Amino acid sequence: MSGIIKSCMQFTLKFVNLIMAMVGIAMILYGFWMLRVWHRDMSGSSYEDLDYTAPWFIYTFLGTGVALCLLTCLGHIAADTANGFCLFCYMVIISVLLLIETGIAADIILNEDWEKDIPEDPTGRFRDFKQFVEANINIFKWIFLVIFLGQGLSVLLAMALRACSPNQFSNYDSDEEFTQARLPLINNHAQQSAYVIGEPPFVNKNEAWNTNK
The missing domain is CATH 1.20.900 (Dbl Homology Domain; Chain A)
Structure with a gap:
């Protein structure tokens, strides 16, 4: 309309x-x-x-x-x-x-x-x-x-x-797209930080076997 x-x-x-x-x-x-x-x-x-x-x-x-x-x-x-x-x-x-x-x-x-x-x-x-x-x-x-x-x-x-005119809303649209594009990078950085602070998610089976012995 x-x-x-x-x-x-x-x-x-x-x-x-x-x-x-x-x-x-x-x-x-x-x-x-x-x-x-x-x-x-x-x-x-x-x-x-x-x-x-x-x-x-x-x-x-x-x-x-x-x-x-x-x-x-x-x-x-x-x-x-x-x-x-x-x-x-x-x-x-x-x-x-x-x-x-x-x-x-x-x-x-x-x-x-x-x-x-x-x-x-x-x-x-x-x-x-x-x-x-x-x-x-x-x-x-x-x-x-x-x-x-x-x-x-x-x-x-x-x-x-x-x-x-939609021109005045172009800045807001571009900011949303830019924020959405940056979200995966933030998530990856958070995941990498979690790996450094906590225990590693994957443990080598041979190292675990030697430790139990």
């Missing part, structure tokens, strides 16, 4: 990581599209203009997508192997990501002038993306909620798998 529950948790964790991987791939594709459009728009500008107008929003978008894909790979490996160390690293990274997302969401909700906290985007893609999100705010609310809940569920599943 415990094996079935563990398999279900592993499958659920892989499925949640698959959803986050799809989000990361979509962000990478959209980031490359924005980068291509920006290079096309800046093809007539000089080198100084290109260096001055660094597309930080595009690079941030691409970096976030790559980080999500790498994180989902780690989560898939941790779920498949149920290794305690991989699960611990996965939990720590997901927890830090959740804290960052919570801080950003709180700043956007509570601070009306949150746009002043970020640098100006020279490409204009941040403004376009913001307008696109505001036009489809109901859909994006559900998307953000699903991602946030999926990450929280990933942490809980990783904790449960780590608790069910």
